[in-house]
Amino acid sequence: MLPNMADTPELLDLAGIGAGPFNLSIAALAADRLPTLSTRFFDRQQRYAWHEGMMLPDTHLQTGFLKDLVTGIDPTSRWSFLNYLVQHRRFYRFLNAELSTVSRAEFSDYLRWAAEGLDNVWLNHSVREIDHDGEHFCLRTDTRTFRARHLCLGSGKTPWLPTFACEYQGERCLHAESIAWHARDFTNQRVVIVGGGQSGADIFINALRGHWGPPKSLHWLSRRRNFQPLDETAFTNEYFTPGYTSQFAELDERVRHREVSAQKYASDGITPAALTEIYQTLYHRFDVMNEPRWAHLLPHREAVNMTRTGDAFVLEARHGTTDLLERFDADVVIFATGFESRLPECMAPLADRISRDEQGAPSVGRHFLLDWQGDGDSRIYAVNAGRTRYGIAEPQLSLMAWRSAVILNHLSGQAHFDLDDDPGPVTWSPQGRESS
Ligand SMILES: Cc1cc2nc3c(=O)[nH]c(=O)nc-3n(C[C@H](O)[C@H](O)[C@H](O)COP(=O)(O)OP(=O)(O)OC[C@H]3O[C@@H](n4cnc5c(N)ncnc54)[C@H](O)[C@@H]3O)c2cc1C
Structure with missing residues (x-):
């Protein structure tokens, strides 16, 4: 007898847990440039907002508005901040206002516009539980179940x-x-x-x-x-470039910890x-x-x-x-004592199979992958979880488009996005031979 297709949960190539700016950036680049990949990003918020609990008057981004969801990697994408301004008919007034930084309220509205416009973002969907059936991940939201080949955890910090x-x-x-x-x-x-x-x-x-x-x-x-x-000077801002971040990720673990603490006030x-x-x-x-x-x-x-x-x-x-x-x-x-990285509660069924670092947070490896004892080729990517792997830019907006491109290239096995960066003015890695 044929299986009843209505009972078979939809199979996704990539399921995103959370659609904060980091997963939203992946959603936007995937929707535009990898339309054959079936991606879906679930967020529990009914009406999208960015850190609504901290939305106080007169608060601003610490980051330039060109570091939006997509521009760093694909400035032709329709999900850029500049297109948001044009679509809302305030491009010229935005320029005339000569804002040195965008307010958090405006950035939140930009993110909402993208989240509500992207078909692969499903709001009002809280992911309750994720398990693995030996072949695929099985996700349960409040109302439905889905299967997914791969996951990207983007549920933010606690x-x-x-x-x-x-x-x-x-x-x-x-x-x-x-x-x-x-x-x-x-x-x-x-x-x-x-x-x-x-x-x-x-x-x-x-x-x-x-x-x-x-x-x-x-x-x-x-x-x-x-x-x-905050140290916002030019050479410190070099930490927030793909070139710096890529070489940082290859350093010895002890050195990475030391450097991250020394760079505290850059972020x-x-x-x-x-x-x-x-x-x-x-x-x-x-x-x-x-x-x-x-x-x-x-x-x-x-x-x-x-x-x-x-x-x-x-x-x-x-x-x-x-x-x-x-x-x-x-x-x-x-x-105002900050945030910590934790595995989201919905991952409890898989928690024992995920390696942790000394602080108990999931360890992030190359290509933003978690190290887990998984079945087959099921991968778990994670954003905003690898500060000691990728450096101080990891929890910041600055490189989110670049990180999304790294993940999507790796996921699809093809170089959809050009990740090559010209060397900047600073030579971070040693050029000579090792001293004996
Ligand atoms: C107040 C504040 C201001 C900041 N300002 C800046 C700045 O100016 N510049 C900068 O570079 N960085 C800034 N940051 C740091 C960082 O850029 C932000 O925290 C950013 O929002 C992180 O994005 P994210 O997608 O990882 O997580 P979040 O923005 O926290 O989003 C996580 C999303 O996941 C959803 N979610 C969680 N669990 C589930 C679940 N089980 N099912 C479905 N959905 C779920 C949540 O609803 C949420 O929408 C700021 C941080 C804070 C707290």
């Missing part, structure tokens, strides 16, 4: 909170990533922000301006020695524009207008413990140069 804070997580002890989910009122509250990166800066400036009402006090703690700027600092804005606002309010100084910047403080007293919290921090412990009374504590 917010990270210090362990001591986890038990207090809620309305008044929260991670930065959820701050904009709903309206908040900090009027007359003692607010403490922990974390000296861009998210901490975005929250501090908004709190200072009274976005959530005027607080009674505002303390911003950073473990860093100072409120460190994790605060934009100089935001630092100037904060300084000027503080100067105007507290030095010129003589407001009582209710906002305090506290670098070189590592938050080490937290307790609750009634409705309030006491946060303890260790001072970096004196080792002294300081205590901060707070009604609201916001942790």
Whole structure:
């Protein structure tokens, strides 16, 4: 008897888990240039947005708008940011506005336009479980099942909170990533922000301006020695090129770890524009207008413990140069403490077959492939998971189009995209012979 075709789940060449910018970039390049490949990218969001929980007023990209979904690899693609502007009839006004950086709101709208326009992106589809039947991956969403030859994990990173804070997580002890989910009122509250990166800066400036009402006090703690700027200078930006990234991936593991830590502020600092804005606002309010100084910047403080007293919290921090412990009374504590790589929950049935690095995150190898004990040629690609393999550009938007092209060339076994890059001004690899 013939099998009932209606019961056989659709077979895809590539199934993407998540359609954040990184998988969306793969979707856009595949749709245009590899139409015979059956690809589908599932995202659980009903109405597409980019980090909606951090969508605060006056926040901007740290990256130039030409580093969009496709332009770095295919500037003729219709999914470019420039085409988005033209389609929305604001190309000339965008130019006249002379924006040095695009707002996150506009970039999110660009991504939504692409996600809603691409046939191979299915929104409102949460991937619940993925297993392997010996031949193909089997994916279960809320409503359907699919089979796939290969996977690309693009479900993003998970917010990270210090362990001591986890038990207090809620309305008044929260991670930065959820701050904009709903309206908040900090009027007359003692607010403490922990974390000296861009998210901490975005929250501090908004709190200072009274976005959530005027607080009674505002303390911003950073473990860093100072409120460190993002290094956006030319030679540092060489780290965000295909040539640098390719040679980096070949280095010894120990060396890669060392280099990534040394390059921290090329990707994790605060934009100089935001630092100037904060300084000027503080100067105007507290030095010129003589407001009582209710906002305090506290670098070189590592938050080490937290307790609750009634409705309030006491946060303890260790001072970096004196080792002294300081205590901060707070009604609201916001942790802008970053994100960690984790295998998405839907991968639980396959979790034991995936190799991990020392931090327990899946190890990413060449061509952005996970190392797993799989059956046959079923491959698992992963984006935004290989910072110690590919360097500091990996979690950034800068090289997403290039990475998508690497993955699609590898997946299809053909050089659909030209990945050759001319050597730049800097010679990163040794030219001579090894010394004896
Ligand atoms: C606030 C903020 C601002 C940033 N700004 C910049 C910047 O200016 N420049 C820069 O270079 N980098 C920036 N980054 C870093 C990085 O570029 C972004 O985090 C980027 O969004 C990462 O893309 P992604 O596709 O890996 O993940 P995400 O954008 O996190 O997207 C993951 C997607 O997967 C979906 N998903 C998760 N699980 C499932 C599931 N089981 N089923 C279906 N869908 C699922 C989610 O709904 C989500 O849409 C920023 C990061 C943050 C947090």
